[in-house]
Amino acid sequence: MQSGKMTISQAAKREWPAKLTKVLCLLVIPGMLIGLVTSLHFMDYFRDGLLQSFSGAPVQQEEHDIHVHMLGSREYQSFHHKMPDDELLWRASMVPQRPGKIPIPRTPKVAFMFLTVGPLPLAPLWERFFHGHQKLFNIYVHSLPAFEPDEAPSSVFFGRHIPSQEAKWGDISMCDAERRLLANALLDYDNERFVLLSETCAPLWNFTFSYNYLIKSHYSFVGVFDDPGPFGRGRYNERMLPEVTLQQWRKGAQWFEVNRELAIYIISDMKYYPKFQEFCRPACYVDEHYIPTMMYIEFAAQLANRSLTAVDWSRGGSHPGIYGHHDAQQYLNRIRGDQGCMYNSEPGHICFLFARKFAPNSLGPLLQHSSF
Structure with a gap:
């Protein structure tokens, strides 16, 4: 063909890239x-x-x-x-192995762990106590499994109930509930101090004072003492040997406060728990002996040897005195005035941050005369 005119094959070559592009678009896009x-x-x-x-x-x-x-x-x-308890305790027992300071920003928090039967009748008092301090605390509630909480979404207790199981007074299931609370709280690495409370407990001081008292303490607050009588050493079983001797057997208040190191040890324990589970049964009330004895054997130098929760046993009987509408404030004032305790090895300090047992009808007077 003449020069300047395109052959059929040349035209096809020119059109081929455009057609290929269309095909690719149809396939690729x-x-x-x-x-x-x-x-x-x-x-x-x-x-x-x-x-x-x-x-x-x-x-x-x-x-x-x-x-x-x-x-x-x-x-x-x-x-x-x-998670079932075995998995929960396993996960909560994990600790960093690398030495040195924590490499991430962290504000130490206090875990307030409520061991309850059902509702929290003093919740409005606690709401006032916690108000404005959300970045410094976490709340965990262990109630009976059948209980259905109905807190308002605005409540600090809303959604704070952990998966629970039945806990019976004086039974190993009570210690299981305590370990369950600790384990759930340990999942949050910001939690540094762990306080066990009940639905009948009330705070004595404002949150700022209580927080500083706990975070700055060099010791954990576990009641530990040697009771030589029938309700102390009289409950000891020789089959506790060799893990626990009679000389190591201790008694103490159920309502403890511990730092993170001790909390991890409690939920990780496989040495003492089986002995107490098998050989400390009513009338050996395991919740009065398991943690006090174990803490005394393993961490005696780290304990203040007292509870931060005041309880009145002066009325006699197998349970502490209960205070209601007419005498709750008098009891509270009496406890607040006790400043005969050691704090970080210095004498003359406030002994208690909390008190129990308060009846539901004590709420009015407690709210009226609270210091926060």
């Missing part, structure tokens, strides 16, 4: 779209898988809407797991 949709679906599946791994159950839409902002957080893991 849909594939990319499919891949993108698949990726988004996988991300959604992966997100829900994480949620399900924490809760142990399929994720409900309403639960996702409420808690998606806590995905992967220590807070979410602490309150929405379905």
Whole structure:
């Protein structure tokens, strides 16, 4: 053909790149779209898988809407797991092995652990106590499994109930409940001090004073004493040997406060727990002996040897005195005036931060005369 005119083969060559581009677009772009949709679906599946791994159950839409902002957080893991006790204690017992200071920003918190039967009749007093200090504390509530909490979403107790089991007075199940509370609290690495309380406990001082008292203490507050009588050494069983001797046997208040190191030891213990489970049964009340004895043997130098929760045994009987509407404030004032205790090896300090037992009808006077 003449010069300047295109042959058929030359025209085809010129059109080929454009046609190839169209073909590639038809093939690649849909594939990319499919891949993108698949990726988004996988991300959604992966997100829900994480949620399900924490809760142990399929994720409900309403639960996702409420808690998606806590995905992967220590807070979410602490309150929405379905772990059995063995797994919970195992996870909570993990500690960093690398020496030195913590390399991440951390504000030490106090874990307030409430061991209850059901409702918290003094909740309004505690609400006032905690108000404005949300960054310095966490709350954990262990109630009977059948109890259904109905706190308002605005309450500091809302959503703070941990997976629980039945706990019976004087039985090893009471110690199981205490260990369960500690383990759940240990899942949050910010928790540094751990206080065990009941639904009949009331705070004596404002939050700032109580927080500083706990965080700055060099010791943990576990009541430990040697009772030579029938309700002390008289409960000892020789089958506790060789782990526990009669000379090591101790008694103490159930209501303890410990630092993180001791809390980890309590939930990790496999040495003393089996002995107490088998050989300390009523009338050996295990919650009065297990932690005091174990702490005395392993950590005597780290204990203040007293509880921070005041209890009145002066009325006699197998249970402490109960204070109600007419005498609660008088009892509270008496406890507040006790400044005969050692604190960080210095004498003349306040002895108690909390007191029990207060009846539900004591709430009015306690609110009226509270110091916070």
